[in-house]
Amino acid sequence: MLPPYRAYSPLIGMRRYFADLLAVLSRRYKLCHITRHLAVYLLDLIMDYYDVHLTELYTISIVCLLLASKFEQREHKVPTLADVNNFSCMYGPNVTITKKKRLEMELLILKRVNWNLCLPTPAHYIDYYLCASVTPTDLHNGWPITFKAEARGLIEKYSHYFLEVSLQDHVFLYFRPSLVAAACMAASRICLAITPSWPITLRMITQYSWEDIAPCVDLMLVTYHKNIRAAMREKEQAMLLQQQQRMESLTFQFPAQVLFPPSPCYYPQAQHQDVPSQFQLPMRDPFAAFRASLQAPQSRSLASGNSSLLPSVSTAQASSEVVPLQTRSIQGSTGTMQVDILEDPSHYLSLVLGSSYFSTYDSGTAGCLENEQSE
Template identity: 50%
Template structure:
């Protein structure tokens, strides 16, 4: 989509916004019928971790997850192939949204720690084949608006000096605006983790992220007239989406508080490091989100071979006994590429987000 930096402040902002709203009316329908839907959260998190590693823009990350959702919704994809599909979606999205010099290179991608821990090695041929299948699936059209494409336009007027904070006038609009941007980014990431948010229009999800941020920051009114006029959404339109976001936020806060208590307990018995200079320091205990756990279903579809690597069962045998929902297309045999990957039942990807709400002071 290649929008210029801070497009929402330019003279064409209104025209660009209306073009995005018009385009979202023609987005493909999402049915949520993938037999591998239980794995969706894991692969969305994998995309987020890799995109954070390369510092890709939010629009590239959100477009990648959206491409993955639509592809899974149309094809009966084996769990093994979803790794190639997910990373191919990220590469395509980054090529569409980022500058060329920021697009991840194959060599660098294969050197990532998470790739090494998965024993996953991508090849140029496998990625090219998968990118071709993705482009053909979407008829070479990647102009697909996501919530990340709308959020900056809404944030441009999300905080105003006429707002009230806990019933008092806002004393520092710039500081509140910074917190607003952080919370909006957090809620955007929350919306990526649950496919149920695909039931809402991207512009509505973006508006709900701003509304939820205002609620958490205790700004009133929760949805002022200026935002209602800009987004064309009334509070009643946003309620269902905002509630989902706030529930997720409350759960994250509880989890963060729980980990904070555990951290404090560990600090009491934290190991001591002695430096050559005689100085003594305590090893810090960092608070982070739990490691992402790979679902255990279908892990038995992979069997160790005599060479110690993982051998691939046929596509039909993997899904034997599992009835796909709706009319899903099988993966084309010519593009059913294989990758070197090993699983175990306790498979984990170590990583965490950098913008969880409890991680910064309100």
């Protein structure tokens, strides 16, 4: 007969921490799940009947694990006191358990359970129930189960998960251990979409109907869905953090001036420092004096069908500059005549810049032809 659980401990809020601590120690020393469940149950009994300090509660939890491992494990698997003290210095509070303190706590625990450590826990029943976890009439999403061994392995994993869930909350101590194990089986089948959720075989083995285990199954499924939502939130936060880090790395590798280059139509002033001054605005007209000389009346000489058209240039200009000439043939109504025309690259620039030099030059040439025809 198990002692009744009352949940009277003033430190019941710290129960989850010590249950997790015992789970960590069990994984560290590779203890079986039965040992861990028995150690947590011994801790619950001491917390429920004794008002102990927080530091002493840490010592009691370690001693509960050592006592449960002595009862359930083989001798070479039992952790030594020196190993536990080293672990507490590295990961837990700096509490050193002496041999004398260990014996005192072991006597206190054994007196509380009347020297009887054969206390059943849900872990003692789960292996027996797993033998009938999959029946020949089971369906998965309405279809027969072909690979029954794989289905049995999945049910085993889920049932051990729900066993860990039952250790996290003291509310499961109000149910019988055999009923908690049966609820773990039913909750596993529900999560895996195996119908019926509570077959006749499991009902006969456990001696519990669906109405008996339904409240405990509901508590397990509520905790299961809470854990799923918490895991999804953590995953989303991790993905957002990765995206933020990726964007920061891209911003660091590609600065803004590279991602957004200036428009092709924009030319900074510094790019035109090497351009000659005659191509900058306002531009100086080098042929203003030459056009003025063409517009003024000049004397022209004609000889033997050849005409020479020369601008009036000052003596200083003539002496300092050599004006290149090119002979062109002009076809008229009365015959062909040869004309000397000024050859200068700036003459062609006037077409682009819109100067009146070319029109003035044509008018002068037309005037020569008219005088020749009149004569």
